[in-house]
Amino acid sequence: MLIREARSDDWPRIWPFWHRIVAAGETYTWDPGTSEEDARALWMSPAKRVYVVEDDDGTVVASAYLTPNYGGPAARIANAGFMVDPGRAGRGTGRLLAEHVLAQARDAGYRGMVFNAVVETNPAVKLWSALGFTVLGTVPDAFDHPRHGRVGLHVMYRPL
Numbered sequence: 001m002l003i004r005e006a007r008s009d010d011w012p013r014i015w016p017f018w019h020r021i022v023a024a025g026e027t028y029t030w031d032p033g034t035s036e037e038d039a040r041a042l043w044m045s046p047a048k049r050v051y052v053v054e055d056d057d058g059t060v061v062a063s064a065y066l067t068p069n070y071g072g073p074a075a076r077i078a079n080a081g082f083m084v085d086p087g088r089a090g091r092g093t094g095r096l097l098a099e100h101v102l103a104q105a106r107d108a109g110y111r112g113m114v115f116n117a118v119v120e121t122n123p124a125v126k127l128w129s130a131l132g133f134t135v136l137g138t139v140p141d142a143f144d145h146p147r148h149g150r151v152g153l154h155v156m157y158r159p160l
Contacts, residue, residue, distance in 0.1 A: 001093065003100045006050035006063060011040050013060035014052065017085035018043060025146050027122045028081075029153070043081070049104065053084075053097050061088045064101050069114050078110040078160070082124070094124065098131055106160045118154040119143050125154065133158040 006014070018039055025032040030042065043065060044050055053062040062084040069079035080101050084094045105113055113133075118125060120138060133156040141150040 001056070001061075001096065002054045003051055003097060004054070006044070006052045008044065010050075010052050010060060010063075011044055014043065014063045014083075015039065017061075017087075018063070018083055020086060021083050025144075027119050027124070029117045029119075029143065049108075051097065051101065051104075053093055055088075061085045062093045062097050064097050066101050066105055066108070068110075069116070076109060076111045078105040078108075078113040079116065080105070080113060094127055095131075098127065102131065102158075102160065110160050112157060112159045115154070115156040117142075118156050119145065120152040120154050121145060121148050125156075128156055128158075131158065 015036055019036070022028050022030050022034055022039070023032045034042070043063070048065040048067040050065045051063060052060045055061050062082070064080055064082045066078055066080050068075045069077045082094060082097060084097070102113065115128065115133070118128065136155045136157050138152040138154050140152045142153040143151050145151045
């Protein structure tokens with residue numbers, strides 16, 4: 001698999017799994033009805049460094065972004081978002097991409113990374129914990145999960 005910085009022409013290959021994941025309403029706090037135009041603006045913002053993972057045949061199977069979580073004197077704390085095509089889950093792609101983005105963040109001078117709203121039932125919580133993230137706190141009953149009802153949102157952090 002190849003991890004590289006995304007180009008604007010990658011969006012049509014990211015959108016199908018981005019839409020599938022967000023429309024499911026289980027792991028992201030974004031509106032499940034987000035339009036493609038709005039999704040592109042959210043994910044591919046010029047303020048973000050965006051990455052894609054290509055399979056051996058050139059298929060884009062995952063994407064991530066890296067951006068400052070705060071501004072000004074706190075701009076050395078990063079934030080990131082990750083999406084792996086659900087049809088490719090369980091193959092180590094998410095871990096590979098996460099390790100890459102964490103290394104990119106460290107190399108860019110970030111001192112830590114924070115995730116502001118990790119749905120507590122998201123299977124990725126296990127990955128983030130294995131990669132050294134800790135739960136700083138949980139906002140109870142903050143997320144209306146389509147299968148589990150109201151669940152909490154974790155704030156997770158890891159120093160770099």
